[in-house]
Amino acid sequence: DTAVSQTPKYLVTQMGNDKSIKCEQNLGHDTMYWYKQDSKKFLKIMFSYNNKELIINETVPNRFSPKSPDKAHLNLHINSLELGDSAVYFCASSQYLNTEAFFGQGTRLTVV
Amino acid sequence: AQKVTQAQTEISVVEKEDVTLDCVYETRDTTYYLFWYKQPPSGELVFLIRRNSFDEQNEISGRYSWNFQKSTSSFNFTITASQVVDSAVYRCALNSNSGYALNFGKGTSLLVTP
Numbered sequence: 001d002t003a004v005s006q007t008p009k010y011l012v013t014q015m016g017n018d019k020s021i022k023c024e025q026n027l028g029h030d031t032m033y034w035y036k037q038d039s040k041k042f043l044k045i046m047f048s049y050n051n052k053e054l055i056i057n058e059t060v061p062n063r064f065s066p067k068s069p070d071k072a073h074l075n076l077h078i079n080s081l082e083l084g085d086s087a088v089y090f091c092a093s094s095q096y097l098n099t100e101a102f103f104g105q106g107t108r109l110t111v112v
Numbered sequence: 113a114q115k116v117t118q119a120q121t122e123i124s125v126v127e128k129e130d131v132t133l134d135c136v137y138e139t140r141d142t143t144y145y146l147f148w149y150k151q152p153p154s155g156e157l158v159f160l161i162r163r164n165s166f167d168e169q170n171e172i173s174g175r176y177s178w179n180f181q182k183s184t185s186s187f188n189f190t191i192t193a194s195q196v197v198d199s200a201v202y203r204c205a206l207n208s209n210s211g212y213a214l215n216f217g218k219g220t221s222l223l224v225t226p
Binding site: 033035041042043044045048050055088090092097098099100101102103105106 | 145147155156157159162201203207208209211212213214215216218219
């Protein structure tokens with residue numbers, strides 16, 4: 001079984017649309033994250049969600065919102081998509097905030 | 113503020129050569145954690161190692177070894193007798209008790225040719 005799984009793997013959509021990426025972990029971890037890997041391959045934290053506390057990277061536009069229906073899931077909603085949102089988005093989880101994170105396979109989002 | 117610097121953008125070696133990937137970090141916290149990840153061409157991120165700031169013992173795992181030196185704020189990664197399958201982007205990361213997620217360096221792209 002995949003430890004951290006995210007769907008879809010590829011997402012192509014038009015500017016202005018709203019989309020969601022789903023993430024599930026079966027590791028029993030307390031903390032989940034969303035990272036963005038841009039065209040230059042830099043990997044940057046977007047959100048951290050630990051015990052129902054959401055920590056947001058202040059550089060993330062408020063068009064992005066994480067939603068956690070339960071401890072095993074952290075979905076990413078994106079409103080009014082822009083060309084610059086095109087990137088690979090990685091979901092991850094860890095036992096605690098300072099332990100190693102395990103990553104999903106990534107979702108390649110292309111906005112056209 | 114936390115910062116991870118991987119000054120080597122790209123490294124190319126011939127198979128069986130040894131290669132060292134550098135990682136220099138900055139943090140004001142006294143307790144922190146260092147990590148290495150491998151990102152092969154397929155794109156997934158594979159966890160390799162975690163090191164706590166209070167444990168400076170070096171680590172060896174097969175052909176991989178890590179050298180942690182607090183005096184120089186470095187956490188370097190050496191691959192011995194490199195293989196083509198080692199070709200990937202290697203990413204160093206830092207977290208601390210005041211942080212909320214892994215803070216990654218820009219990565220070093222390693223190409224191992226036959």
